Amino acid sequence: MSIKPKEKPKSAIKPMYEPTTTHQKPNPENLPFSDTLRSEPLSADTAAVMLVTGSAKRIGAAIVCSAHAAGYRVIIHYHHSKQAAAALAETLNRQRPYSAALIQADLDIVNDPCALARFTEQVIAQFGRLDVLVHNASRFYPSPIGDISAAQWQELFLTNAKAPLLLSQSLLPYLIEQQGNIISLLDIHAHDRPFPNYSVYNMAKAAHRSMVQSLALELAPDVRVNGVAPGVNILPEPDSDQTIAPQIQDAIINSIPLQRIGRPKDIAQCVLYLATADYVTGHIITVDGGRSLTLAGNC
Ligand SMILES: NC(=O)c1ccc[n+]([C@@H]2O[C@H](COP(=O)([O-])OP(=O)(O)OC[C@H]3O[C@@H](n4cnc5c(N)ncnc54)[C@H](OP(=O)(O)O)[C@@H]3O)[C@@H](O)[C@H]2O)c1
Numbered sequence: 640m641s642i643k644p645k646e647k648p649k650s651a652i653k654p655m656y657e658p659t660t661t662h663q664k665p666n667p668e669n670l671p672f673s674d675t676l677r678s679e680p681l682s683a684d685t686a687a688v689m690l691v692t693g694s695a696k697r698i699g700a701a702i703v704c705s706a707h708a709a710g711y712r713v714i715i716h717y718h719h720s721k722q723a724a725a726a727l728a729e730t731l732n733r734q735r736p737y738s739a740a741l742i743q744a745d746l747d748i749v750n751d752p753c754a755l756a757r758f759t760e761q762v763i764a765q766f767g768r769l770d771v772l773v774h775n776a777s778r779f780y781p782s783p784i785g786d787i788s789a790a791q792w793q794e795l796f797l798t799n800a801k802a803p804l805l806l807s808q809s810l811l812p813y814l815i816e817q818q819g820n821i822i823s824l825l826d827i828h829a830h831d832r833p834f835p836n837y838s839v840y841n842m843a844k845a846a847h848r849s850m851v852q853s854l855a856l857e858l859a860p861d862v863r864v865n866g867v868a869p870g871v872n873i874l875p876e877p878d879s880d881q882t883i884a885p886q887i888q889d890a891i892i893n894s895i896p897l898q899r900i901g902r903p904k905d906i907a908q909c910v911l912y913l914a915t916a917d918y919v920t921g922h923i924i925t926v927d928g929g930r931s932l933t934l935a936g937n938c
Pocket of ligand 1: 692693694695696697698717718721744745747774775778779798824825827869870872873874
């Protein structure tokens with residue numbers, strides 16, 4: 640499948656969000672390309688552009704790879720994983736020159752309007768446009784009641800709810816320009832089936848889920864907004880503080896009707912579908928091997 644730039648008519652409705660002074664389209668020649676592997680400001684390519692937050696590794700990287708294989712130009716955002724992000728961009732640029740760019744940021748930039756405006760300019764400067772914004776970056780760890788700190792609240796809500804909303808707002812003029820779309824990575828535990836001991840994460844993802852539905856209404860007909868709710872699609876990395884013991888892994892697999900842990904590419908396929916599903920908005924697709932059908936809340 641090859642992605643051509645969309646030639647949709649501009650909406651007859653005046654966009655609610657006119658570019659403001661901070662959102663003026665930047666001249667790419669004047670902007671710093673501090674963390675990009677591209678050596679030229681703009682590609683002659685006119686393919687659609689997808690930004691995936693937190694995409695150096697795991698599910699985010701799978702989304703980037705699938706989108707790139709489908710013809711998108713991709714912007715790989717990362718926070719700490721510089722090496723992995725650079726290696727991914729290099730591989731993709733070898734396949735198709737000037738098709739992958741890198742951008743580094745802690746998503747706490749959303750707490751500072753100037754830093755957020757700079758980030759927005761840098762994103763647009765990569766290829767001069769943005770068609771699809773994928774909110775993938777996340778923090779995930781337990782916060783048992785009795786032990787919850789304000790710092791945990793801040794961090795889990797920042798990555799899983801606040802940053803997606805404020806990034807969407809900041810990049811909106813550019814998404815409207817392309818009649819583009821926003822896709823959020825949620826969780827089957829964001830709704831009805833809370834993950835025990837993860838109340839703050841569950842609450843933050845629930846807020847993010849509400850963002851998808853709220854913005855889908857508010858931004859129609861210019862920008863579509865959808866979500867993907869994974870079940871267990873990749874286990875925590877072996878060296879992380881979230882390692883899952885083999886017997887628990889077996890219990891998880893047994894709880895999944897399709898009898899396997901999902902793969903990052905299962906999520907990527909769904910993201911690609913939503914990116915091009917022109918008549919779908921405000922929808923959340925569960926990709927969990929059927930797990931949520933059997934889940935009482937635990938395991
Ligand atoms: N894994 C699953 O099975 C599963 C299940 C349900 C839902 N999900 C959702 O699917 C998405 C992807 O899952 P995943 O397991 O692949 O994600 P992940 O590895 O836990 O996190 C993705 C990336 O988020 C970035 N990130 C974290 N805090 C950040 C911050 N303050 N600023 C900027 N970036 C930050 C990290 O980037 P750096 O590495 O560059 O620091 C990290 O690599 C998440 O939204 C997750 O909640 C996943």
